[in-house]
Amino acid sequence: MRPLQPALTFTESLASYGSFFVRCVKGSFAYRATTITNLLTTATAYSITIMIWRQVYTQNSALTIPKQQMFVYLLLAGCINYAMGMSIEFRIGNRIRTGQIATDLLKPVDFQISQGIQSISDGFFNGAMGIIVFLCGFLVFGTQVFPASASALGLAVVSFLLSFMIMYGIGFLFVQGAFYTYSGYGIFASRNALQLTFSGVSAPLDYYPPLLRTITEWLPFRHTIYTPISIYLGWAKDNEAYSLLLQQTAWVLALFMVGRLIMKQAIKQLEVQGG
Amino acid sequence: METALHVENLEKGYKRRIRKPGLMGAFQSMFSAKTEELKAVKGISFSIQRGERVGLIGENGAGKSTTLKMLTGIIVPTGGEVEVLGLVPWKQRRQLALNIGVVFGQRPQLLWDIPVRETFRLLKAMYHIPNEVYEVTYNEAVRRLGLEPLLNTPVRLLSLGQRMRCDLAASLLHAPAVAFLDEPTIGLDLTVKEQVREYIRDMQKQFGTTLLITTHDLKDITEVCDRLLLLDKGKLLFDGSLKAFEKRFANESRIVAELHKPATPASIKKLASDIKRHGGKIALSDGYRLVLEYRKEGAAPALTQILLKSQKVADLTLEKTDIETIVTKIYRKPLADKMKS
Numbered sequence: 124m125r126p127l128q129p130a131l132t133f134t135e136s137l138a139s140y141g142s143f144f145v146r147c148v149k150g151s152f153a154y155r156a157t158t159i160t161n162l163l164t165t166a167t168a169y170s171i172t173i174m175i176w177r178q179v180y181t182q183n184s185a186l187t188i189p190k191q192q193m194f195v196y197l198l199l200a201g202c203i204n205y206a207m208g209m210s211i212e213f214r215i216g217n218r219i220r221t222g223q224i225a226t227d228l229l230k231p232v233d234f235q236i237s238q239g240i241q242s243i244s245d246g247f248f249n250g251a252m253g254i255i256v257f258l259c260g261f262l263v264f265g266t267q268v269f270p271a272s273a274s275a276l277g278l279a280v281v282s283f284l285l286s287f288m289i290m291y292g293i294g295f296l297f298v299q300g301a302f303y304t305y306s307g308y309g310i311f312a313s314r315n316a317l318q319l320t321f322s323g324v325s326a327p328l329d330y331y332p333p334l335l336r337t338i339t340e341w342l343p344f345r346h347t348i349y350t351p352i353s354i355y356l357g358w359a360k361d362n363e364a365y366s367l368l369l370q371q372t373a374w375v376l377a378l379f380m381v382g383r384l385i386m387k388q389a390i391k392q393l394e395v396q397g398g
Numbered sequence: 399m400e401t402a403l404h405v406e407n408l409e410k411g412y413k414r415r416i417r418k419p420g421l422m423g424a425f426q427s428m429f430s431a432k433t434e435e436l437k438a439v440k441g442i443s444f445s446i447q448r449g450e451r452v453g454l455i456g457e458n459g460a461g462k463s464t465t466l467k468m469l470t471g472i473i474v475p476t477g478g479e480v481e482v483l484g485l486v487p488w489k490q491r492r493q494l495a496l497n498i499g500v501v502f503g504q505r506p507q508l509l510w511d512i513p514v515r516e517t518f519r520l521l522k523a524m525y526h527i528p529n530e531v532y533e534v535t536y537n538e539a540v541r542r543l544g545l546e547p548l549l550n551t552p553v554r555l556l557s558l559g560q561r562m563r564c565d566l567a568a569s570l571l572h573a574p575a576v577a578f579l580d581e582p583t584i585g586l587d588l589t590v591k592e593q594v595r596e597y598i599r600d601m602q603k604q605f606g607t608t609l610l611i612t613t614h615d616l617k618d619i620t621e622v623c624d625r626l627l628l629l630d631k632g633k634l635l636f637d638g639s640l641k642a643f644e645k646r647f648a649n650e651s652r653i654v655a656e657l658h659k660p661a662t663p664a665s666i667k668k669l670a671s672d673i674k675r676h677g678g679k680i681a682l683s684d685g686y687r688l689v690l691e692y693r694k695e696g697a698a699p700a701l702t703q704i705l706l707k708s709q710k711v712a713d714l715t716l717e718k719t720d721i722e723t724i725v726t727k728i729y730r731k732p733l734a735d736k737m738k739s
Contacts, residue, residue, distance in 0.1 A: 142523035153511035
């Protein structure tokens, strides 16, 4: 009789998550046609947004953000939103509805972390696609797409990574609702509506009405799009940039912990019906 | 012997929203908070020792899968206590997961989009399976379950039977201390079912795995298990060895006769009266076929003699009631009667 296996050590867990990440990335290559179609549709939608803003700039010369920077902002916002457009609500929501989540909970890994890894692997693939779109933007906008400085690039990369974690944290928090509603769609629609409104994906927050702008400051959504791009473009410099990174880190930790607490309660609601 | 699993007064209840029929009813249900409480498992208790092979049977909706889900920590009971390998499943789910293997016949654990081989490698890392154990379990599974041609195929392209075989192999790769197999032979053809049962039996022997199998195919029980738990509407109706089960419920034996010519009503009436004195009765009289049933042990010779005198018999067989027949009979009885039997 084999002796009982003790809990995995930190290193063993890391190896396990690493292996999971590799398999998830491999899995995300399975639906190339869907990915490419999605990429083309998204690229078209953001090209239209840029064309609308081009028209706005033609008719209004008093806008404070220079036209070229505005286009780069929109291009980057589109790329980030595409790369991070994780449909965690659909993925987990469907698994809760069909009861397939049972097999996830039977694995000796942390559910929140393993779902995060799955999202990173999706983002990894989508991010590569986003970079291709960004390079296409270089052909259109030339050197304007470059960051404000080398240090701005460094800080922006950290900020992009943190924004990804915030996005996952928000999605994970929202998807806990699926344990009660057994549907991911409504939850996705709500989260997506808030994301589109408060992240600054279709326009920089500088152009928001004062009340709406105040609301964005109390929510994490701005840190997913507006914050990393404002660092990249040099709108937030030095101390302000560091302060934004700290705020992002605080949101990552808060979302992680709150998500974990809620999940512990939500899992108790789980009903896996049928054999 | 060490206890692998202990269950005390285990209960699981669900709240269901009451929905009215029809389109209007569906609309009204959106604003109604009326619920009803359903009890899937009603205070069951049992213990299983390390290395035991136990079958859990019952009709659809008897509470088998719900019990299994509570034992594995997926769902939280509404009452009672459970310990598996000294751990409380829903509180110490991850640590327990390292030591158990689970097959849910209708919910494969394999990763959908990648080849089977990749899932196996992932499980090796995930469960931190030592090389020497993995070499044995992997090679055995591939050889015994005929997985070699399937290893490079993405799971979504496998047939139900192929997927079941791979899923079973995946759940036993880490040679778990306890294996919960929920309908492990569902969707398999007869030959593969045999292969699977043999594989489970041998793996159990080799690693001393404690087995708890739920199934609707009673051959899974008779060929793999030596103890049976019978659930009915959430209650534990029987807990004991297969022999004890047969002794308790299989109290009827049969004599089946093929006749040279159909029995006349008069001869049947006389035969019925003659065998009654020896505890026998006519269960079926259908032209050339005649079936006698009796409960009394040792009554077969006397009944056979009476039958041979009464009818021109072409062929004769003695049948002991098999487990499948017993279980079917039990399922048909109301619960109160079952408890009395």
